[in-house]
Amino acid sequence: MTSSGTNRGAPPPAAPEGPASPSAAWELLLPAAAAAPRARGRTLQAALREAVRSGRLVSGTRLPSSRELAGDLGVSRGLVTEAYEQLTAEGYLRSDRGAGTWVGGAVRAVGPRARDRAPRPAGVRADFVPGTPDLSLFPRSAWAAAHRGVLAELPHHALGYPDPRGLPGLRTAVAELLVRRRGVVADPERVIVVSGVAQAMTLLGLVLHARGTTRVGVEDPGSPELGSLFASAGVGTVPLPLDDDGLAIAPLEAAGVRAVVTTPAHQFPTGIAYAARRRAELLDWARSVDGLLIEDDYDGDFRYDRAPVGALQGLDPEQVAYTGSVSKSLAPGLRLGWLLVPATHFEEAVERKRTMDLGNPVLDQALLARLVERGDYDRQLRRCQRAYRERRDTLVAALEEHFPGTEVSGIAAGLHVVAALPDRYGPQDRFMERVTAAGVVVRPAAHYGATAAGGVRLVLGYAHLAPARIRDGVALMAEAVHGVDARGEPTAP
Structure with missing residues (x-):
């Protein structure tokens, strides 16, 4: 490098004290000279951009003139001029007439690593x-085999924007699974694939809010996340007490709500199963107020002393919205679940799902469908x-x-x-x-x-x-x- 690789002239008043010498940063630009002729401009721009982002070129550093830098790198002056102009337009550099080109002050250097803010306790015994399930039990071999098969067989058009309800193959597989294992009344056309139960609750909250609902009943004790999920949809929650049979009916009737979240198969956290009489009473309440029971079947497959109790939704699918996921059976990180809603709420829920995320990732849906179809999920x-x-x-x-x-x-x-x-x-x-x-x-x-x-x-x-x-x-x-x-x-x- 020539002396053009050092700071030249007095820095502007706003420059930080002791800016790093740019000579090291100029060395980062050398790959631009070795790039293919057609790629040199893009390579130079990318190298300059990264030098500013990483802090190798700090705010206030004066760059060499286009002529000098072109001579140092052995490229055309026009290529350097174009790179300066592009990065000036983007805000990385600033140029003062007659005073040269400087690193701008709008870019804040970022570290090379992103922090992990996943909810994992550290330093505990x-x-x-x-x-949380045992994530070491995740069926990696079956998942990998399904991945190879799906990539080999999935048609090209399936990689486009999906049906917001989910892939037809997964909706069919989930419907058959829920009918067989949980006693759910499930039409594949009425299944909505969601990013877990959390998204299902948010979708239902948005639908209810659009209909004028301001409050939803929740079990007390119950999941502490429900309050924030419904609040994000503009709906408040009303804690409702339990008795030995499940959600107490008298407080529910007195609360004046027309929708309530329940965990009847295995109440969280008390662990009780709703009595048959209480399940019937809840359905009677929902019919009497034209209300909605929201059934969270979060771990209904796991019963160890007898066959699991069937889902409440199977008794009256037009009064119960049913939701579950693979978070307890496979892994919560997959963010895959399902939602079945009564016909009166279905189209609104699908539209909310469409505007929220345009549907779940296609490959993950196809993989889960394959696991269910081939018996790997069972x-x-x-x-x-x-x-x-x-x-x-x-x-x-x-x-x-x-x-x-x-x-x-x-x-x-x-x-x-x-x-x-x-x-x-x-x-x-x-x-x-x-x-x-x-x-x-x-x-x-x-x-x-x-x-x-x-x-x-x-x-x-x-x-x-x-x-x-x-x-x-x-x-x-x-x-x-x-x-x-x-x-x-x-x-x-």
């Missing part, structure tokens, strides 16, 4: 937060059921060993249990303080809404933990609460 469910049943049994046994007298409530199903520890382990605030200090992440039942007063009540997720990790995690909680470790040595309070 045991994590009992519910809601095999995955059986594999998960065996693993999760064992883990639930392990957790119950570990709780009895380390916290004798603990009562585990709810049916033998799903991916979590509710555990009520004896009073001697309370109060709950002190219990939570000790186990948190020991590196154990656990949710008290109060985190999800109304709960019985007093005592220590925990909602413990187990599906994502191997049996050995479950036993170790419960032992860690016991050490923290009892004040001694497994060897009888004192632990920090």
Whole structure:
């Protein structure tokens, strides 16, 4: 490089102190000279743009004249002039008549890596937060085989913008799956493929809001995410209490709402299954007010002591919107689920889905359809059921060993249990303080809404933990609460 590769003249008053020498940045431009003649202009522009973005050329740095830089790089002056003009138009550079070309101040240098803000607890010794399956059970071989088959067979036109309801093949496969496994009344023409239950709730919220609905009933205790999901659609939520049979009818009638979200197969988080009488009463309520029951069948396939109870939607598909996903059976990162709505709401839901995202990714839909059609999805469910049943049994046994007298409530199903520890382990605030200090992440039942007063009540997720990790995690909680470790040595309070 010649001396033209250094700062020339006095920098403008706004220049930062001690800007880096641009000589290193000019070296980044050398590939432009080696590029094919037709690509040199684009290569030079890209190299200059990246040098500014990365901070190699800081705001206020004066660039060589087009003649000097062209001589240094061995390219035509016109090519450099064109690059300067293009980047000046984009805001990366600025040019003052008679004063040369400078790096502009509008571009903020960015780091080379994006941060991961996924909700993963770091630095913990045991994590009992519910809601996550064992991601190591994801059927990678079957998925890879399906991927090869789909890419070989999917017609070119299928890669265009899809039907917002979803690929016909997936809608058909999902309908057949739900009829067979969950007792749902499912017409493939009425299935909408969605990005999980969260999007299904948002879509329904938008449809209800457009119809003048301002409030939706939700179970209390229940999923804490529902409030923000419906709020994003402009709809408020009304917490409604439960009794031993499910959502209590009298408070529901008194609330004045005409739509309510329920988890009748396995209520979250209490773990109860709605009684048959209560299911009938809810349908009677919906018919009497021309209302809508929104059934979240989040883990309905996982029942360990008997066959799963069929979906509420199967009793009256014109009063129940039904939704589920593969988040518990395959992986939440796939963002694939389904929504069935009554005919009265269907076209509005499809239009909302279309304007929201123009439909789910085609390849992922085709892959899931293939897994279902070939029986791989049923095999995955059986594999998960065996693993999760064992883990639930392990957790119950570990709780009895380390916290004798603990009562585990709810049916033998799903991916979590509710555990009520004896009073001697309370109060709950002190219990939570000790186990948190020991590196154990656990949710008290109060985190999800109304709960019985007093005592220590925990909602413990187990599906994502191997049996050995479950036993170790419960032992860690016991050490923290009892004040001694497994060897009888004192632990920090």
